[in-house]
Amino acid sequence: MDNNEKILFFTNKLQELSSYKNxxxxxxxxxxxxxxxxxxxxxxxxxxxxxxxxxxxxEVPAPxxxxxLPF
Amino acid sequence: xxxxxxxxxxxxxEALLNDVLFSLSFDKTNLNDLKxxxxxxxxxxxxxxxxxxAEMICGDNNHPFPYRSSHFLTQFFSNLGYNQVHDGxxxxxxxxxxxxxxxxEKILHIIEKGLFNKQDFKRDAKDKGNNFEEQYQLAPIKFKxxxxxSLNLESTFDLSYLLDLNFDVELLxxxxxxxxxxxxxxxxxxxxxxxxxxxxxxxALEKIWDAFERIKTYxxxxxxxxxxxxxxxxxxxxxxxxxxxxxxILTNIGNSYRIRHHETDKKELVDNxxxxxLFFRMLTLINLCLVAIKETEEVKSPLI
Numbered sequence: 001m002d003n004n005e006k007i008l009f010f011t012n013k014l015q016e017l018s019s020y021k022n023x024x025x026x027x028x029x030x031x032x033x034x035x036x037x038x039x040x041x042x043x044x045x046x047x048x049x050x051x052x053x054x055x056x057x058x059e060v061p062a063p064x065x066x067x068x069l070p071f
Numbered sequence: 072x073x074x075x076x077x078x079x080x081x082x083x084x085e086a087l088l089n090d091v092l093f094s095l096s097f098d099k100t101n102l103n104d105l106k107x108x109x110x111x112x113x114x115x116x117x118x119x120x121x122x123x124x125a126e127m128i129c130g131d132n133n134h135p136f137p138y139r140s141s142h143f144l145t146q147f148f149s150n151l152g153y154n155q156v157h158d159g160x161x162x163x164x165x166x167x168x169x170x171x172x173x174x175x176e177k178i179l180h181i182i183e184k185g186l187f188n189k190q191d192f193k194r195d196a197k198d199k200g201n202n203f204e205e206q207y208q209l210a211p212i213k214f215k216x217x218x219x220x221s222l223n224l225e226s227t228f229d230l231s232y233l234l235d236l237n238f239d240v241e242l243l244x245x246x247x248x249x250x251x252x253x254x255x256x257x258x259x260x261x262x263x264x265x266x267x268x269x270x271x272x273x274x275a276l277e278k279i280w281d282a283f284e285r286i287k288t289y290x291x292x293x294x295x296x297x298x299x300x301x302x303x304x305x306x307x308x309x310x311x312x313x314x315x316x317x318x319x320i321l322t323n324i325g326n327s328y329r330i331r332h333h334e335t336d337k338k339e340l341v342d343n344x345x346x347x348x349l350f351f352r353m354l355t356l357i358n359l360c361l362v363a364i365k366e367t368e369e370v371k372s373p374l375i
Contacts, residue, residue, distance in 0.1 A: 010092050017085065021076070024074065039084075049118065050115070051084065051087055056076070056077055056080040057077055059072055059073070059075075060072070060074060062072065
């Protein structure tokens, strides 16, 4: 990629990333992880370290099923 | 499974990508862009960049920067046009998180317009009973050191320091040229090995000079003919006269100084810096010969 292609690439990825900010759901996790991977692969070593430290979401444990309780 | 979006994480990623876009498109003739670029390099090199900057903004750790309580931190960002209200958590961690979500452009703005805000220094100096001028002069020095330290964090450790050497170690350790003359190979290997022991440096110099005399006889015929053939070989596509002169000079040094000959009329080499200089001058020439020889013939065995 030349410089202009890189700028276009990162501009697009920034927009894609931002679109998930309010709309990331569990059924979109696979495509989101692919996006993250695409971004990661294009970053420098130092930028990768910074990117890897970012937490985008956390999993919410399913509510307990009271039918399974022994009492 | 449900997920909970971490909005702060997205903001951090957006800041990172904006930094990437800046580094791809900044104007190298624009002073403001150059400032941002240097700041960005410091940010990339120093993994604690945001935390260390946060401590300055908070005025923690005996910084000359004004102490900012929760109220003043909120005011600090508000005065800069950012809607950040301190949530009561530990001040420096909260500021660090705000900085992590900020692009380098925003960070430069925070530093220039906020961190060095004169009014804040005046207030702080008055509160602490300090001399405002002194405190205000000390802050840029501290900040400059922070940037310089950040930029230098990634410098690789120079092993030569550990070994008390101050030269290009590549020639000493990595050069991998063996000849078909085992005696010559042994002399060079011993010279290199001895050189790594400070007390054996003089012996190393003697061995490398022995290697030089040996390599002069590498080719068939008498010593003069062989040496001329060697000089011709290493001079290919280069200056024959120059290398001929180098051979002569180094031969004369070997004869004049107490390197291989120990008569009383020989000059002493007492300073390690001169021994280092002569050792590497000779090793460089020998290495050139070895490379040229290797290129012209099949090498008997791989390197040590």
